[in-house]
Amino acid sequence: MENLLDGYEGDVVPVNPSSEEVFGLECYDDLTQTEGVELAIVVVPPQIVNGVLRQAGEAGIRDVAVITAGFGESGSEGVELEREMTEIAEEYDINLVGPNCLGVISTSVGMNATFTEKSAMEGNISFMSQSGAFISAVLDWAGDHNVGFNDIVSLGNKAVLDEGSFIDYWGDDPDTDVILGYLEDIENGREFIDTAREVTKDTPIVAVKSGRTEAGASAAASHTGAIAGSERAYEAGLEQAGVIRANSVQELFDYATILGDQPMPESNDIAIVTNAGGPGVMATDAIGDSGLEMASFTDESLEQLEEAMPSEANIFNPVDVLGDASAETYADALDIVLDDPNVGSVIVVSSPQSIDFENLAEVMIEKHEEYGVPMAASLMGGETAEKPAEMLGEAGIPSYFDPARGVDSLDALREYAEIRSHEYVDATDFDVDRERAREILERTKERDTNKLGVEAMELLEAYGIPTPQGAIVSEKNAAVEAAKDIDGDVVMKIVSPDILHKSDIGGVEVGVPDEEVADTFDDLIARARNYQPDATILGVQVQEMADLDAGTETIVGINRDPQFGPLVMFGLGGIFVEVLEDATFRVAPVSEPEATEMIDEIDSAPLLRGARGREPVDEAGVVETIQRISQLVTDFPAILELDINPLVATPDGVAAVDIRATVDQEQL
Missing domain, CATH: 3.40.50.261 (Succinyl-CoA synthetase domains)
Known part of the structure; x- marks a missing residue:
């Protein structure tokens, strides 16, 4: 109340059933008794916040800031209260900031609706933060450095309005020249990217993203999952959104100052x-x-x-x-x-x-x-x-x-x-066989595991991704016949969703001549049984050999990030992918220019483009494969992880030699 009365140009109406007046102003028992209120600032115990919010809806108040804590951040009871809050806000079409926030400041009308001791100088920067303490510190610092603000918003738990909501609003605000953000997470990553791309055409966005840990990477089964932690997703998502990343508070305001004035x-x-x-x-x-x-x-x-x-x-x-x-x-x-x-x-x-x-x-x-x-x-x-x-x-x-x-x-x-x-283009919509892909994925429901191996090569074929000639067979006579249909020596691999790293157990034999196919079949089955007696063995894949001398092994993979969705990876493949980690990432769907940028960004790009006298590979084929994988995982949210490793790129084209995937069977 003291902050509001110290400069706000409009009327301030105190609401509290325990008082008849506050600071000399008439105090109302509840919000339904008020008239013409545009913004309600809620600072009551958490158990009665939702009742106040419903009063605001009944009174026709469409903007509410809930400063009260004790919701989603405080346990199961708070989570339920926040869920109810969201439902009430949706019912009454209420724009709600918080809960568990510091409040909001708008210098253009002299409004400091926070409980900070210091307010903000007027300026052209609008600033949002998921940390109220960070705002308090910034306000204290800004006053000594002549940094002014237009709006300041403490996002809190983001029950209704989030960072995308304010970016969208400030993008149309003539008083905002620069948007700053201190972000701890982004809940709707793809929506954030699309919103920010539109705004940054006219208004720069600079953000500090805290929490740079690669959480969850150790639990991932695929190569992509092992490399793609949460920080990778934020790095890719913010870049695709056109957001300038600052690594410190100093950089945040250094960038804001120059972007707003130069x-x-x-x-x-x-x-x-x-x-x-x-x-x-x-x-x-x-x-x-x-x-x-x-x-x-x-x-x-x-x-x-x-x-x-x-x-x-x-x-x-x-x-x-x-x-x-x-x-x-x-x-x-x-x-x-x-x-x-x-x-x-x-x-x-x-x-x-x-x-x-x-x-x-x-x-x-x-x-x-x-x-x-x-x-x-x-x-x-x-x-x-x-x-x-x-x-x-x-x-x-x-x-x-x-x-x-x-x-x-x-x-x-x-x-x-x-x-x-930068001109953004839409991702290409390739002509693919979605129904066939769906049938292949649904086969996992018949198994005890949600993992797929080379038996899912048909999945790639359904999406137009080239694969070597081959077949999966369950007995050695069929293996011999399959090898006869392929020119030259073959590659043979054990097929088991339970054995992902086949090379580590001797589950792959390369350069097998026709006369050794039958014995190799028996050897591969025996090795798999010895390694893991209870493994599901689907058979052996007999496959045309890729020309590794003329080509380069790359990897295309995805890992589904909880905030941004499918994160597509491209890099150097084969056995070196996790050792060298020469990889780059984009949030799907990936357009043709973005896929091309991915190739440009890896350190080993010269290997693809003819380094040391090598003939350049079919780069267009690699770019198209990245796009097609992007479309596959966008079409099927059930695919949690997927690796094509290696994707062998030669001057004459590309071929997906191996695949592994993890599927959420409940989404099929």
Whole structure:
């Protein structure tokens, strides 16, 4: 109440049956007695919150913030109360923030509907957080750093409104230039991606995601599951959503400041202007670790710099104007550098040797207004830099002690420029045999296990994924006949849903000639029985040999993440997949450009593209296979995990040599 009365432009109505007035205002017994209320802030014991919420619905109040704790975070009774809360909100079409939250702040109307001691300065940043304590800390810090906010929302348990709800709203809010988030989880991952993609076309989103553990990876049966922990899903999902990831609170607000105040760069090329060689090298190193590139000046710019700078100065990038440079020397250098068509952004680095930082700040402000090129400053001083940094901040130019922070912030600007220019396309809908695939998956209901092995190769064929010629046979005479239908030596593998790592038990024989097929059949069955007497043995697969000399073994797999759904993996395959972990991920459905990006991102991509004289593989075939697997697992949520390992890629095409999968039989 004190926070609301201290600045809110509208009416505040206290509701409490125990009082006749609060802070001199008439107090009502319940919400049904009020009129014209737009927002109800609920701070009553958890057992009576839902009764108050129903009163709000009866009174026509459509916006409610429930600060009260004691719901889903507190045990089974709280979970049931929160479920009931969600139902009431749905019944009355109530937008509800919380429960278990700090409240909300909207500076545009002077409203601080939280129980924090400090409010927010007005600004162009809207900020949401799943931690109320984090908001309190940020408000305390922001006041000392002149960082202002438009809206601040404590999400709490997200019973109704979640991060996607506010991203969608702020995307249309003319008073919000940057959206920030502190996120601990995202419950509706695919919906979040789709919403954020639309918003980031005009409004940048920066998020800190806590909880980077790969929870659940140790329990996964597949290669993909072993590598794809929750952090992998968030990393892929946030990238696909166009959200810029910050790794710390400092980065979060560094990025927010520059994104809210600076124009978009026209290129990734950056110039450094400095009066100190060491800090200039530090900035150069930071650029090497970023997505920015050192700008190459035009011949005309170099001639102008040579004429304008002292003879001892370095006129190449980074431009070193020397330790005794004045603000006027910086001005001359900036006129030339900012006017160079090869320069997309500039960082000005200065140590307090013989220069007045205030004069330098005035020069930077003037040149920034004149040229409109993105700019950051690194004034490497203490007290002498405080007022100049404040002058720069008021003009929209961020200033940092560490040159690397300035470079990182300009790199975030570059990243957002790329996000804005990115064109998303829908995933391809291939012509596939869904009914056949469904029949194959439903066969697992007849077994004691939910695992599938090479007996599921038909599943791939139903979705148009090439497989080697072969058959699964249950007796050795049939194995001999199957081998005769295949040219050359064959590969033979034990087929058992209970034995996933066949190579480890000698369950695979490669290069078997026709005359040895029968004996190899018996050997494989015997090894499987000795390894696991109670295993279900479905037979032996007799398969055409893949040309591994001409091809490269890759892996395409999925692991179903609880927040984002199917997470598609691509990487180097064969026996090295878990050792090297050279893999990349996308949330399904995966489009053709995204599948192509996946190939670009792995370290071993040169192996696919003809490294050391090798002939390039059929990359289009790999891209299509990634897409088809993406479609398969999108069509069938019952598939929890799936690996094609190896997917052998050759210059003539691709072939899925082996498969394993885990199925949720209850979803079939």
